[in-house]
Amino acid sequence: MRVEIWSDIACPWCYIGKARFEKGLAAFDHRDEIEVVHRSFELDPQLAKGDTGPVIDMITRKYRRTVDEARAMEEHVASTARAEGLPYRTEGRDTGNTFDIHRLLHLARARGRHDELLDLAYRANFGDERSVFDLEVLAELAVEAGLDADEARAVLADDDAYADEVRADEREAAELGASAVPFFVIDRRYGVSGGQPAEVFTQALEQAWQGRAIVPLGADADAAACGPDGACEVPQPGAHS
Amino acid sequence: MRVEIWSDIACPWCYIGKARFEKGLAAFDHRDEIEVVHRSFELDPQLAKGDTGPVIDMITRKYRRTVDEARAMEEHVASTARAEGLPYRTEGRDTGNTFDIHRLLHLARARGRHDELLDLAYRANFGDERSVFDLEVLAELAVEAGLDADEARAVLADDDAYADEVRADEREAAELGASAVPFFVIDRRYGVSGGQPAEVFTQALEQAWQGRAIVPLGADADAAACGPDGACEVPQPGAHS
Numbered sequence: 001m002r003v004e005i006w007s008d009i010a011c012p013w014c015y016i017g018k019a020r021f022e023k024g025l026a027a028f029d030h031r032d033e034i035e036v037v038h039r040s041f042e043l044d045p046q047l048a049k050g051d052t053g054p055v056i057d058m059i060t061r062k063y064r065r066t067v068d069e070a071r072a073m074e075e076h077v078a079s080t081a082r083a084e085g086l087p088y089r090t091e092g093r094d095t096g097n098t099f100d101i102h103r104l105l106h107l108a109r110a111r112g113r114h115d116e117l118l119d120l121a122y123r124a125n126f127g128d129e130r131s132v133f134d135l136e137v138l139a140e141l142a143v144e145a146g147l148d149a150d151e152a153r154a155v156l157a158d159d160d161a162y163a164d165e166v167r168a169d170e171r172e173a174a175e176l177g178a179s180a181v182p183f184f185v186i187d188r189r190y191g192v193s194g195g196q197p198a199e200v201f202t203q204a205l206e207q208a209w210q211g212r213a214i215v216p217l218g219a220d221a222d223a224a225a226c227g228p229d230g231a232c233e234v235p236q237p238g239a240h241s
Numbered sequence: 242m243r244v245e246i247w248s249d250i251a252c253p254w255c256y257i258g259k260a261r262f263e264k265g266l267a268a269f270d271h272r273d274e275i276e277v278v279h280r281s282f283e284l285d286p287q288l289a290k291g292d293t294g295p296v297i298d299m300i301t302r303k304y305r306r307t308v309d310e311a312r313a314m315e316e317h318v319a320s321t322a323r324a325e326g327l328p329y330r331t332e333g334r335d336t337g338n339t340f341d342i343h344r345l346l347h348l349a350r351a352r353g354r355h356d357e358l359l360d361l362a363y364r365a366n367f368g369d370e371r372s373v374f375d376l377e378v379l380a381e382l383a384v385e386a387g388l389d390a391d392e393a394r395a396v397l398a399d400d401d402a403y404a405d406e407v408r409a410d411e412r413e414a415a416e417l418g419a420s421a422v423p424f425f426v427i428d429r430r431y432g433v434s435g436g437q438p439a440e441v442f443t444q445a446l447e448q449a450w451q452g453r454a455i456v457p458l459g460a461d462a463d464a465a466a467c468g469p470d471g472a473c474e475v476p477q478p479g480a481h482s
Contacts, residue, residue: 011473175274185455186458212417214429216433217444218445225424226251
């Protein structure tokens with residue numbers, strides 16, 4: 001089966017949800033037969049590129065809370081993350097537009113380095129408070145993930161590079177009805193929304209595993225195929241006309 | 242949506258079916274939202290590595306036909322291929338064990354060169370009668386596809402390299418009930434077997450598109466998520482305990 005995970009680096013519940021999903025997956029009997037694909041989702045696509053600032057300011061603005069309340073919310077998320085074994089600092093994380101990060105993640109996927117970059121970016125943002133909204137930091141992370149420095153810089157410098165890939169992921173999320181992340185989809189059939197406890201993921205995987213079944217489409221279903229032992233059926237000429 | 246295609250380079254209906262699928266896909270309105278993933282399937286996994294020989298001999302053996310009958314079968318497949326605009330020679334194609342080709346295709350996927358290598362391998366086997374069972378030819382094709390020559394040779398020389406990936410694909414095919422190829426699976430929900438006419442693929446895509454729907458799993462489905470405009474819901478501590 002395949003699990004697709006829509007998420008954003010700027011989303012703390014995505015960071016936590018990824019760890020919880022991985023714990024849930026580790027407890028699933030058929031874990032070796034699960035392919036995981038991460039997809040792009042910008043938490044706040046309206047934010048202009050370069051409109052980067054402290055997350056505490058964003059929280060006070062969005063939720064109309066005092067700075068103390070915003071700090072308490074961040075502390076709650078941080079304690080939840082730490083309970084999952086994830087490093088989480090609350091001194092002064094920035095937030096902003098994540099389109100460039102997603103473009104870079106698509107380059108990393110094309111080069112077989114996606115998972116490395118994703119983990120490094122989460123770690124930088126939440127664990128180390130390195131600003132993933134700084135192109136220089138992104139270029140460093142790309143190299144740490146094993147990407148070619150020049151290629152990564154060229155992609156970061158070209159706003160169109162992998163832009164269609166990011167938008168395609170986001171369009172799919174919208175079509176699937178996802179308005180919040182993390183959003184987990186199993187075989188495009190079952191969905192789990194939010195950074196749920198690990199057991200919820202294990203149960204969802206088990207339920208999806210039970211519900212696997214392929215509906216055959218298309219008439220004349222076994223024609224023009226090569227079967228076991230290398231034998232190729234040869235349908236009569238005109239049978240498919 | 243995602244279409245997975247199980248196929249084998251040694252399978253003429255896979256070669257033809259790929260072209261027909263691509264025509265069917267081109268006629269599908271939402272073609273830009275379709276991801277295509279090719280998966281490994283060995284037509285004749287019992288064939289020992291190095292047990293390579295003319296396909297006409299294989300046909301006479303498998304189908305207990307005369308050489309003339311075997312040639313007529315090949316000519317029929319060839320004319321079907323040519324009707325799809327595909328080059329197909331019938332002078333003396335070899336067949337044999339395809340495990341190494343599939344391993345190399347998995348390397349190519351990891352390096353973002355899968356589709357190039359797949360087309361080159363089909364073309365070599367059916368259009369040019371270059372033996373894809375010859376490791377030297379495979380190494381040449383790898384370079385033509387844009388892979389690093391040394392890395393490709395190292396993978397070809399190491400029987401274990403990407404072997405698990407090939408077997409995982411084949412295990413999945415078996416679990417999905419595929420015993421013949423090409424086998425097309427849409428979102429792990431719908432299946433089309435065989436190198437069907439292009440219109441069958443278009444119709445299957447349309448039917449699958451209509452039938453998309455995600456079943457939500459997991460209680461408390463909207464908790465602990467970050468939503469539109471960057472707002473992160475903060476569930477009460479203990480709500481997920």
